[in-house]
Amino acid sequence: MILNKNYLTVYFSFFLVASLFAQQKNTAIVDSTRVTDLEEVIITGQYNPQSIKKSVHNVIVIDRKKIDQQAANNLADLLNFNLNLNIIPSASTGRSTISFFGLDAQYFNILVDNIPLVSDNGLGNNIDLTQINLDDIERIEIVEGAMGVDYGANAVSGVINIITKKNIDHDWQIQTFVQEETVSDEYAWFDEGRHIQAINIGHNFNEKWAAKIGFNRNQFAGFFNERQGEDYYLNDGLRGYDWLPKTQLTTKANLNYNADNFKLFYKFEYFNEELNFYDAAVRPNIDVANQTSNPSATDRVYTTNRFVNNLNLSGRLNSGANYNASLSYQTQKRDLNEYNYYIVTKEKSDETDEEYQSSDVFFSKGTINNLSNSDNFNYQLGYETRFITGFDTQASGNITQQDKKLKQNNFAVFSSSELELTNKLSLRPGLRYEYNSKFKSKLLGSFSARYLFNKGYELRASIGSSYRTPNFEELYYYFVDSNHDVRGNENLNPEAGFSAFLNFKKRSWFNNTSMVNNLKLSYINLEDKIELAIVNPTPLQYQYINIDAYRLIGFTSENVIKQNNWTFNLGATVQGISRVMNDEVNAENDFLYAFQLNTSASYLIEKWDTALTVLFKHNGKQQNYIAEGSDANGNSTFKKYNTNAYSWMDASVKKSFLNNKLQATAGVRNLLDVTSVDINGASTTGAHSASNSSLLLGYGRSYYLKLLYNLNF
Template identity: 60%
Template structure:
């Protein structure tokens, strides 16, 4: 089947070339606009310079340059953003300012995404395809007033394409990639195919459809795959194989003053788990074996619907309304697999996790608009229904469906205290069916100075609601007693952010220099931890006992000089944790250093772009429980994780008057797989000792072909 898919796309590419028409040549060397438009958290789409928030923008050009297929491929080279992959589950989540994915909201066109682990937060980034993405906006700092729960450290908003300058646009893509040194048409490597068709029906209506298949065949490393039947722990894969298919459709209307669009997306994922424990099933009568193992197939499906309307009335009032219904199911197919005969017995196929999500958000802006004053009011409604069979414990055969509903109203204003100083205060009132009523606050300011200096400050409160596991987990048997806690309260967060940016232009804007210094402080109280609540018998519960503090200093520098662009960025941050229930716990700050750099060169004569990206993650430290004292209290020791670096390189070239685009590149050139975690930080990034973290599958190479037919 994989071979047929790849051959089919090669034939489609050849057919499209044979039947293509001449298209207009676009000058790709044109100097890009220095006034990027952003929408996340804004009353109206406006330039980054005018935004009161500090917004990072990842453009479609950057996505293309590294041939990123999903969001997880893209974020490795952003400071304070760390992607954490899991070889055993196939998931990749993001941490921001040291806080994990539960404190960071991921949105598509300002709508939070449902997943098998939450809504908006704790999203598996490998499940978000990038084929129809125009840009990604990352807002740093608390966004509780605008986006509610779990926006403690910031938000990531994926802006999809909703227009095209061509009457018709047809994109066909084929990407082949090694997984370390493993590659084959059928059973090894990564194989991606995509197709998109968009059409401007008339001056007002636009439509597009697309489909992408991403087949990751797994990473064997020293494992032996599905058909291996020795019981020596080598059966299966180190990274699980998975196949994802994403299809989407969009219909949009724009008459200049009012815009409407409806977006539909269907996502399907299959992950195969092959158990390393093999039963020989020895038959003593005829001295034969019929080896078997308990294997699993996880199938996830997601439906995403989004209807949005926005525009401006004659009075100047600007409105935006979004309605979204999403549904996600994760099925577990578990069976006894006989390896030699490939038969299945004792098969179970059931929905393991299910979530339904209705969402609506509306804003009305430009209230009482003057040159000095603007205001916005809004509402947000979130209705969630779902269950998690894995967390249901003794009720696993009949898991209880839970409902959590959230209703919020918010108001904020932008006040121009002078031509260059703008402040934005805001407040959100929340009613939640599970938790007490609450309010969150925000005060953001932007000051523009002479000679290109921009100062931004943000102080805001936000909160994180407990997830399904923390509330309802139940696992009790003769040896274990671990339970959730329905009486948990949300974690309270306070975020302070200060940024000073300087832009300098030389030689009629052909040379651009940008420097910034950012200071971030996050204080999180009532943090939820799994804690011992009884020693005899031993019982664990999720309780609000922890506090968390983060302080970080970040410096970014970028330079654009004709066809060259380069950046050098560094951050140092410290994290302090306080466990109120542990007498021996330390709340000392533990510090880490990160650095990243990029170098890009466009050679117009060849219509070619060369790119180099490097990321350095310094030694990490943490306190872990390593024993107990004479009174039975836990004792803690400092655990260290070795430093490591990530290096990617690529070359992208256009052919046939920009109709055909080829990108060749390498990921993880330093060949990182595991990073040691121990007391003395000995060894290296390639050590395969058991006390190590699996971060990657080694050095990989890729080729991507993109055919563009525009007319």
């Protein structure tokens, strides 16, 4: 089915804009210092669940309402419009990761209920966002800045904590939905587009015990983009897909026990993904004697299997102290099935199977606080252990998985205290000692403060340290032949990170109107940054070494205004990034600046039970330096290259029927039809270089319809 996207875009946009502004504005202003009646409760980085206003950290919350309005398929869809975050998709691998404050996905942690999530060769970092299903998510909390004291390694730029739903509002709660989505203008039942089906069932056995089970199937049929798919047999480079097709299956179950002074929550999850690669190079296989041909290509199927077992225990002792303990066993394996595929006869030959990536993780964390029985002073004691085993034969090249199996054991103890010196001023210092079986032990520190002024003004400041451990590729990469010599380095040191953040917030109230204005200053410093560098000019040899540094300074303004049934958000950020290449004589280490702007608007039409939402984000031009040659002494010279500016825009309408039993959400993703962005001046070679002339970002404007049914009794 081919859709006329331009006409639909115009009609859809006009409808949304007209609805958003078809209202009367109340301009009467009455100053007030009252506290809002309903405060969002957060848990990330907190001793106990508490309101955002009381937190010493600045926490960004994405609630269930926003998730539903966007009809987001996964975490990548949801986070795409946040400031200081960039989603980095890969059409060739099917993965999407995050750049957070200019640092890639290795520098922050993704948690599920405060437990880091397993990845292909690690824990908590470098997560594929397209693999995180949002069906049972209550909210998402984002804390910016180094969180090493609370969460250990790789929390250099921050943490993202996914909070799952635990309570069931009825004896039986059944929810099912289907979602159909075009991929650009490509759509057909089963064969093109995206097709999602899900069901979730919850039951309260009694006042204390409850359980849930859920299943989700997400089929992405790929994006042709003028390529010709699996059955095309001409050798002209058009076989296959621009974005690879994949199917994801997610099965979840949890058990919840809730008593007065004791809570237990167990969660099981099984995730399966099958990603299909169809090679563009076709072999004709001509039989001259019989004057026939049987064209074939080398195709691959990548299969990921992930098992998650999380157990959380929390409660209150007779002394009044609160305790929280988490245990987790997670495993993720990635298999490769490669074969010679005869395109016309649909037969396979020379089939091989290999398990080339694996991670097995046991994680445990426990804390206890409220030990002082004081309203003005509290402190927390905690421990954390991580036992990680894994291998990645793709990263280690010719070295086999038996030769290079990574094992890391982490043991950490940490403590922090919260001092409420007055009802306005709170301080929180913290320390963490972490032993790592492979790297040197680390002592991490943090200090946070919050001051509540009169008339709704709030000031927060935090400094903290964290570090990033080298990944599998940096440790063990090995690619050596007659033309190449590129190697990892088992003697690498972890990168050391430090951050400082200052937040100034103002809450205001007028007649039927509330406003929140937030100004943020950010600074991140990263030492011993790992880069691939020339270690021997003749013969030419590259190796990962600790040579570079990274500096970021940023200024962000976030503003939210709510009046009656509408909400409007407007934010902007300016980031300056300096990449310090210490081994390069001619390196340019000055700060290069980039600009981001985001805005969103939502309006609720009460009599129709309909919500309208528009989201927009502009990513300004980004700059970097790249090696372009050598000077007379053989030292690399550098030039500046630019990644052009681009913008994203989504829009949706959500309508409820039958007293909220039935919900329909229709919308447009990537309304501005972005597919790729040009990179100017980046075609060169060298240790700090890139060769792409464009960056593939999306698959164009797409439309979706989601139908959800709630049955409660």
